[in-house]
Amino acid sequence: MAECVAASEAAIARAGELIREGKLVAFPTETVYGLGADASDDKAVARIFEAKGRPRFNPLIVHVADAQAAEKHVVFSAEAKTLARHFWPGGLTLVLPRRAEARLSLLVSAGLDTVAIRVPAHETAQALLKAAQRPIAAPSANASGKVSPTRASHVMESLGHSDLLAMVLDGGACRLGLESTVIGFPQGIPTLLRPGAVAREEIEAVLGRRLADADADAASGEAGRASPGQLESHYAPGAPLRLDAREAGPDEVLLGFGPKAKSSMNLSASGDLTEAAANLFAMLRALDATAGGKRIAVSPIPMEGLGEAINDRLKRAAAPRG
Ligand code: TXA
Numbered sequence: 671m672a673e674c675v676a677a678s679e680a681a682i683a684r685a686g687e688l689i690r691e692g693k694l695v696a697f698p699t700e701t702v703y704g705l706g707a708d709a710s711d712d713k714a715v716a717r718i719f720e721a722k723g724r725p726r727f728n729p730l731i732v733h734v735a736d737a738q739a740a741e742k743h744v745v746f747s748a749e750a751k752t753l754a755r756h757f758w759p760g761g762l763t764l765v766l767p768r769r770a771e772a773r774l775s776l777l778v779s780a781g782l783d784t785v786a787i788r789v790p791a792h793e794t795a796q797a798l799l800k801a802a803q804r805p806i807a808a809p810s811a812n813a814s815g816k817v818s819p820t821r822a823s824h825v826m827e828s829l830g831h832s833d834l835l836a837m838v839l840d841g842g843a844c845r846l847g848l849e850s851t852v853i854g855f856p857q858g859i860p861t862l863l864r865p866g867a868v869a870r871e872e873i874e875a876v877l878g879r880r881l882a883d884a885d886a887d888a889a890s891g892e893a894g895r896a897s898p899g900q901l902e903s904h905y906a907p908g909a910p911l912r913l914d915a916r917e918a919g920p921d922e923v924l925l926g927f928g929p930k931a932k933s934s935m936n937l938s939a940s941g942d943l944t945e946a947a948a949n950l951f952a953m954l955r956a957l958d959a960t961a962g963g964k965r966i967a968v969s970p971i972p973m974e975g976l977g978e979a980i981n982d983r984l985k986r987a988a989a990p991r992g
């Protein structure tokens with residue numbers, strides 16, 4: 671059973687030691703909670719896959735304290751530098767060519783010649799990186815394919831029973847509540863590999879050009895996927911979902927959006943997409959726990975700003991289960 675402790679200075683110092691010993695520590699970031707391990711230690715990284723029950727082909731995001739630390743592991747293009755300057759620390763992950771001399775486990779790249787890297791903004795994540803003095807590989811701290819955790823209690827529900835997880839640092843609710851946006855540069859073209867906490871429009875405004883879409887690759891099957899983590903059914907609650915629902919049927923509970931939704935829960939009564947993103951995973955969990963065999967119907971969410979990432983997660987949560 672993992673120990674869940676408030677993220678005090680002493681707890682973070684101990685968590686840093688655990689990471690250096692090759693143990694797993696779950697910690698808060700501004701997006702979702704991460705299941706962290708020393709990214710330079712093969713065995714520690716392997717434990718992440720084991721604890722999550724994650725398919726091996728799925729590579730992990732490496733977290734570092736700043737862009738300078740990232741430079742040691744990956745090669746930045748001019749556009750990648752621009753994005754790092756604007757969005758780090760924060761909810762943006764860059765997939766960049768791995769340096770030959772990078773001291774990172776090959777397992778974090780899962781056979782690819784690139785590394786996904788991110789500088790988190792959350793003060794506990796930053797303090798942990800400093801305490802550990804290691805790059806930290808961290809997927810979302812949930813069992814593979816399940817809803818991502820935005821509170822320490824979610825991590826405990828999903829992975830708390832695992833002997834592999836040494837500690838959960840409790841830093842409260844995640845501010846953004848959606849995983850980071852993942853951007854890669856296949857053939858040098860900035861490409862949206864996973865919509866997330868930073869909206870496409872913001873990134874396009876900084877780059878001064880449109881982002882290419884990875885969806886075409888994703889449709890061509892697992893091997894050709896630009897972002898291999900984008901499995902069809904993912905982020906799935908136990909209860910089935912019906913999307914774009916105007917109202918709930920007799921066998922359904924409604925997860926609403928906007929002022930008109932007469933629902934058990936509302937992602938944002940004022941129609942604010944940032945608020946909806948922050949509430950999404952916690953409300954899916956709460957409805958799932960109380961649905962009692964009913965289906966979850968979800969109000970339509972506009973496809974702008976963070977709506978793209980919210981719709982992406984909902985579509986996956988509703989996809990046929992494998
Ligand atoms: O907000 C987040 O990104 C959270 C927090 C903990 O930082 N982490 C997270 O990690 O969501 P994870 O492992 O659940 O998702 C990582 C995503 C997957 O879609 C994966 O396929 C993609 O990043 N990814 C990782 N390495 C990649 C690579 N080398 N090339 C392409 N995609 C990669």
Ligand code: MG
Nearest residue numbers: 809810818849
């Ligand atoms: Mg995940």
